[in-house]
Amino acid sequence: MSDLDIRPAALNDIPAIVAMLADDPLGAQRESPDDLAPYEAAFRRLADDPNQHLMVAVRETRVVGTLQLTIVPGLSRRGATRSIIEGVRVHGDERGSGLGTQLIQWALDESRRQGCHLVQLTSDASRTDARRFYERLGFTPSHVGFKLAL
């Protein structure tokens, strides 16, 4: 397969990112690819925050993957900075290509580069394939992830 470029997302990548967020059993119910305004507002907020890294994976000018990496300083674990991975998506055409692994490897490398001691993420318990994927990459499912909608 042709080369993959992982780079910061730009405003005009938003339609492709939102299409991937919506093309998902859980995302289909909660995204609005026909109304991009709220995504563009959120993009501007992300772009202004130096601890936010919204990335896209691009193959031959086509956006085929995305993830968001957040750098979180903190006091616990001797003042350890951690990173949090959110919103990992791979285009339907690219599943099984190793692209998900490349995206997570990018996040691990960038987290190391920024001095993080810990990388964390949560995955919906119904995503059993995701669980195997993260365990294979060395993640430990040691925690319960709680959510509360406001």
Add this chain to the structure above:
Amino acid sequence: MSDLDIRPAALNDIPAIVAMLADDPLGAQRESPDDLAPYEAAFRRLADDPNQHLMVAVRETRVVGTLQLTIVPGLSRRGATRSIIEGVRVHGDERGSGLGTQLIQWALDESRRQGCHLVQLTSDASRTDARRFYERLGFTPSHVGFKLAL
């Protein structure tokens, strides 16, 4: 009991915060209350980040609780901003006093005030009391929390 004040942490609250982080079955192995320098460096980094809220609960000038609230913008869920709660600790003398609930309620109120649509946190699966506590407050244990040490 006397009134409780929940306010942003100051540099001179660090010894009390670190003592609480270390007074915990998991924290005892990974904190260094005799060497505060790494915590002070992390505190400065938190203080410089407008999306970070390191808080203390104070009763009669004594620090008796702490938590860290991180505001995380994002594209998914129609550009929803979420918040993440980390490092919740209540002083041993105050357990069972309702202080943990007051800290989490503060975090939910502040998250609403900042327009967040979702609050999330992870808790070590070995903390069974914490699980009951968060469920009672309305959190759903819908996710698996993965960690990877770098």
